[in-house]
Amino acid sequence: MVAKKTHAPNAVGIFENGVIRNSPASQLIYTMADPPNILGATQCLEMISVMSLLQSGRVHLGFLGAAEVDRFGNLNSTQVQGPRGIIRLPGSGGACDIASLAHRFVVLLEHKKERLPERVSFLTSPGNGDGPGWRKRVGLPRGGPSAAITTKAVLRFREDGEAYLHSVHPGIDVDDVVMNTGWKLKVVDEVQTTAAPSRAELQAIREYDKEGFWTS
Amino acid sequence: MSKLFSMAEAIAQFVPDGTSVAMSLQLEQMIPFAAAHEIIRQKKRNLTLIGPISDVLFDQLIGAGCVDRVIAAWIGNAMMGSAYNFRRAVEGGSVKVFNMTNFTLALALQAGALGVPFLPTRSAQGSDTAKGNHFFYQIFSPFEPKESLWAVRALNPDVTIAHVQRADSDGNAHCWGSFGVMLEAVRSAKRVIVVTEEVVAPEVISSDPNRTVIPGFLVSAVVECPYGAHPSPVQGYYNRDDAFFPEYHDKTKTPAQSDAWLEEWVLGVRDRGEYVQKIDAARLASLAIKNHAYAAPADFGF
Numbered sequence: 001m002v003a004k005k006t007h008a009p010n011a012v013g014i015f016e017n018g019v020i021r022n023s024p025a026s027q028l029i030y031t032m033a034d035p036p037n038i039l040g041a042t043q044c045l046e047m048i049s050v051m052s053l054l055q056s057g058r059v060h061l062g063f064l065g066a067a068e069v070d071r072f073g074n075l076n077s078t079q080v081q082g083p084r085g086i087i088r089l090p091g092s093g094g095a096c097d098i099a100s101l102a103h104r105f106v107v108l109l110e111h112k113k114e115r116l117p118e119r120v121s122f123l124t125s126p127g128n129g130d131g132p133g134w135r136k137r138v139g140l141p142r143g144g145p146s147a148a149i150t151t152k153a154v155l156r157f158r159e160d161g162e163a164y165l166h167s168v169h170p171g172i173d174v175d176d177v178v179m180n181t182g183w184k185l186k187v188v189d190e191v192q193t194t195a196a197p198s199r200a201e202l203q204a205i206r207e208y209d210k211e212g213f214w215t216s
Numbered sequence: 217m218s219k220l221f222s223m224a225e226a227i228a229q230f231v232p233d234g235t236s237v238a239m240s241l242q243l244e245q246m247i248p249f250a251a252a253h254e255i256i257r258q259k260k261r262n263l264t265l266i267g268p269i270s271d272v273l274f275d276q277l278i279g280a281g282c283v284d285r286v287i288a289a290w291i292g293n294a295m296m297g298s299a300y301n302f303r304r305a306v307e308g309g310s311v312k313v314f315n316m317t318n319f320t321l322a323l324a325l326q327a328g329a330l331g332v333p334f335l336p337t338r339s340a341q342g343s344d345t346a347k348g349n350h351f352f353y354q355i356f357s358p359f360e361p362k363e364s365l366w367a368v369r370a371l372n373p374d375v376t377i378a379h380v381q382r383a384d385s386d387g388n389a390h391c392w393g394s395f396g397v398m399l400e401a402v403r404s405a406k407r408v409i410v411v412t413e414e415v416v417a418p419e420v421i422s423s424d425p426n427r428t429v430i431p432g433f434l435v436s437a438v439v440e441c442p443y444g445a446h447p448s449p450v451q452g453y454y455n456r457d458d459a460f461f462p463e464y465h466d467k468t469k470t471p472a473q474s475d476a477w478l479e480e481w482v483l484g485v486r487d488r489g490e491y492v493q494k495i496d497a498a499r500l501a502s503l504a505i506k507n508h509a510y511a512a513p514a515d516f517g518f
Binding site: 016017018032035036048090091094097101108125129134135138155 | 244292297306315323339340449451
């Protein structure tokens with residue numbers, strides 16, 4: 001929605017329920033199947049048709065969330081180990097398919113040590129597995145993590161498949177990020193500060209999500 | 217013989233104990249809550265639930281003790297995250313989950329619909345979702361040497377329950393909006409129950425055959441059930457009751473709370489009509505369609 005209003009006016013939104021949109025829904029949606037996301041859509045297909053676009057390599061970017069993200073950008077949204085046994089989470093939904101098949105994906109999560117472990121306890125959605133060459137070896141056709149955007153920083157991924165600290169958000173120390181990451185996070189020599197959102201970006205977000213349900 | 221059934225008759229006849237039931241197929245739209253509530257009232261047991269993602273419908277059936285197994289990609293509360301009955305049942309071992317992804321569940325149903333034992337995919341390779349899961353088996357392409365794929369096992373539900381906007385009394389059904397995996401689940405099922413907001417004349421359906429998602433000859437029962445998908449939305453009929461989902465989340469944190477919720481909204485009402493009466497009138501009115509948006513007519517003439 002923000003991208004459409006700023007740098008990517010020709011972006012097309014593709015949703016797993018089958019919806020393809022050239023313009024964002026006219027009002028805030030809580031789920032992809034909310035009526036405003038149907039009205040004015042370009043096409044409403046079934047899920048398998050949208051997934052076929054993913055599998056045949058026609059979807060460039062996927063956006064995902066996860067309970068855990070690890071050093072190689074693998075995601076867990078199925079189950080985590082709690083103090084008194086397994087804690088069951090909702091599961092993959094379409095996340096595994098998007099992480100498997102999109103040209104690249106971006107994951108968003110809160111920056112906490114327990115959510116950024118060295119290795120996910122359950123690999124729901126494949127990132128770079130255990131390092132370079134892993135995706136090809138297991139049979140994935142393309143893709144992988146491009147960035148993990150947390151509440152403190154932006155981690156990106158290099159040829160070796162591993163996450164590194166690319167930028168810290170304004171007012172956040174590098175040490176704070178490193179201390180709150182579950183592995184010895186690689187840090188580039190000159191860590192940048194994440195660019196603050198532009199006035200146009202902020203305006204687009206605030207006009208859409210007026211009460212901050214998704215963005216506060 | 218007429219296929220028009222009351223919800224109670226349709227569930228009694230076509231959802232015996234131990235059935236595999238595909239429902240909640242259109243993601244967060246048109247979820248057949250009325251059918252699920254009738255299953256709960258009739259105290260069905262040992263069901264297998266099949267669906268891609270379930271908003272809180274699967275959680276309610278699990279909380280009521282109807283379910284042994286779930287074959288799904290995501291089970292929770294789409295707005296709030298986790299659903300408590302599901303969590304408790306899985307963590308306590310009373311419900312077994314076959315973890316799927318949205319795409320692989322769609323493929324399993326599509327394989328069932330096509331009458332083939334499996335369909336191949338490149339998705340989910342390297343994922344723990346497929347490990348030790350009998351829906352996945354590694355194969356190599358017979359045409360491209362060394363190309364690894366998952367074969368996804370076909371799935372044929374005993375019964376599929378689909379919610380639509382309108383159908384005729386034979387079950388020929390129109391639907392528009394979010395389809396998800398409904399088409400595959402209808403074609404792969406042994407029996408189909410169509411729950412419709414309204415029953416219309418056959419001419420209405422045949423006037424727009426491209427909008428027909430279910431041909432009546434596949435259908436065992438047609439149930440007319442206005443507001444049958446509340447609190448989920450039905451495009452053009454009523455909006456999503458967004459406030460319901462955080463309320464349900466807060467009111468089902470413990471088994472006792474969940475039992476009380478089921479008693480109030482499911483076991484304590486006779487049918488969907490009584491449930492709708494129980495919803496605050498102003499709240500129900502707030503879900504009405506404010507701005508109708510009709511599609512341009514299509515000329516089928518020749």
